[in-house]
Amino acid sequence: MSGPSDYQPSNPALQWIERRLPILGLMHSSFVAYPTPRNLNYWWTFGAILSFMLGMQILTGVILAMHYTPHADLAFKSVELIVRDVNYGWLLRNMHAVGASMFFVAVYVHMFRGLYYGSYKEPREVLWILGVIIYLLMMATGFMGYVLPWGQMSFWGATVITNLFSAIPYVGESVVTLLWGGYSVGNPTLNRFFSLHYLLPFLIAGVVVLHVWALHVAGQNNPDGVEPKTEKDTVPFTPHATIKDMFGVACFMLLYAWFIFYMPNYLGDADNYIPANPGVTPPHIVPEWYYLPFYAILRSIPNKLAGVIAMFGAIIILCFLPWLDAAKTKSSKYRPLAKQFFWIFVVVCILLGYLGAQPPEGIYVVAGRVLTVCYFAYFLIVLPLLSRIEKPRPVPNSISDAVLAKTGSRSTPMVSTAIMLALAGSLFAGSIDSAKASEGSDTPPGNKWSFSGPFGKFDRGALQRGLKVYKEVCSSCHGLSYIAFRNLAEAGGPGYSVAQAAAFASEYKVKDGPNDAGDMFERAGRPADYFPSPFPNEQAARAANGGAAPPDLSLITKARSYKRGFPWFIIDFFSQYQEQGPDYVAAVLQGYEDKAPEGVTIPEGSYFNKYFPGHAIKMPKPLSDGQVTFDDGSPATVAQYAKDVTTFLMWTAEPHMEARKRLGFQVFVFLILFAGLMYFTKKKVWASSH
């Protein structure tokens, strides 16, 4: 992208085009002949990884938008229908939702790399500022995307974030009304967020073009921070950087696929599987993990306006970085003090992220304030001061000198890359396990589930018995509105035949109509019908159950969780533990005690449950021994009922779980082979360049 190209295609048709629009020359000079410093390490592959992620997000997003309905009453359901009914909809949704997190993982690595190696310094100031703009656009896009599923966290996240603007003096309230398009977060808000969420990625793509343009004018920085002087210092972009980037992308995809196929909900919040309710605030409103450090800064300042200014300031300050750090030496490799402060800064950011997920009380508030001061001190005191007092080590004369000096003592950047990635990902990510069921209750005991782990499958017998328990017990109060009778005959389900599912459906009466006379009528159920709900609406359900509406059970095992806490959330990342929801549901079903223990008072009309948050549950003990008889001779005990019905409800929450894990294994086999192939190709290509 810098200057005219001397590239001449050999094909006459291409020559014809090239004379009129030199696009091939542009591509050739930007991505083929472009000289790239030969000492780049793997941290430099994150640019390619980010481009890949942007492409992935746009591709999956465009297809998801074809099936999504941006309406406050329909959005939540339409997302569930994408996951359940659209071909590979579960895959698209997981790729898009996990992709957002992976995009931020990559952008944070990319930014910290720039910080460490001084990539923002002269002549790359504009390049850096364009990057900060991309980051801001990403944050806006990510936030609006999180609103679209219209779950509880979507709604309340939107409320909290849009209210930030009400802190602006004089015009704040009108700005917020403008954002909402109403008097509160509602349907107009969802509509405009959908429109903007579709628009912003293309703006990002535009700024990325500018970012790459600026990069190719100024040239890439490199780990030694000395500009290339002779041809010996560089290698052509293709094949050297291309193949190295492909290997980097392949490794990154392994992490991406780990989340997509084995822990798609690890990075999300259980509360977002509860449809948005403007009348109930979740106990902890936690933003997505990638905003947590800034959320912590916001909350650590007791004044509302000052908090908002500090939060935005924490990002805007990055724009001034090229002038705050005036040190001539670029790379921290040669700056002994800057190197240490850099790592302290990384730890400060991670700790701020951890605090952002904690309730704002006691020690967390104090720690948040200290770390906020540290964050700003790094930019405003440490960096300006270091550039005056630090005595850097001598930098090599040229890149080729640095490479020659290094060949003796080669470090293993790949290993450190992998370790850092895993660490950063798991640390940031896990701190936000939902605290839905964490207060005033015992931790549910773990169970052995047939569906856990990478090869988990549903136990068909348990699914069939669980369906029987649901039908004979739960269904008198709880709906199962996302499950159709046809689902019972689908692969990965309870294993009924199509005829059996049709017979099962015909036992139900379904309301249909209006007929030609304009009347509603009842008819026998068909496979395409959904399980009828026991109450016509939420108000009726509430009125019939002492003020507490029994929740729909379709998603219950995903919508309930309990806090795992440190260090469990890190271990869970490796052990693929995803069964908080089922463990909690099974525990609540068995957690009833006839008498509340000393000191616990249970209000009239409630029952004591060991595992329910706050212990006072409105649902009376639902299961007792001998209530349901099983045909297969399984014991008629509460423990057996609880386990079976929970297995069944795990299936209703994710009917395609078996397909997900099966495809996951195939993808892993492919990715490992692909990454290996790329690695050896890369070695071959680079053999003469080291």
Added chain:
Amino acid sequence: MNPDASTIAAGAPIEVDLSPVAEGQDIKVFWRGKPIYISHRTKKQIDEARAVNVASLPDPQSDEARVKSGHEQWLVVIGICTHLGCIPIAHEGSYDGFFCPCHGSQYDSSGRIRQGPAPANLPVPPYQFVSDTKIQIG
């Protein structure tokens, strides 16, 4: 991008019948998508709200200025925390008023901020008494 005509029309005033709300109880109604708490305050709650030294409050306002005279037992406030817009829970916290579960702001029995990060009192929506047991909000 301001609210469209139908949204504005849906935000017209509403009437609420207060007769079923017993002393010490409160109800939540929605107006313009916002929850409005209507509390039938007890004598104790009123006395507590009036015993406070107004000048010592973060957002000084007397209880008399926040209710309609002659209807002191009725407190009508918009139930949206002035910090970041969560919905406070009625009858919780140390001030016999409202407690916001998000960031821990506490409001007293007059809906005034007493503790926590919120900068202002719970706002009182425009309303008037149509009769002794009926109010019009808006």
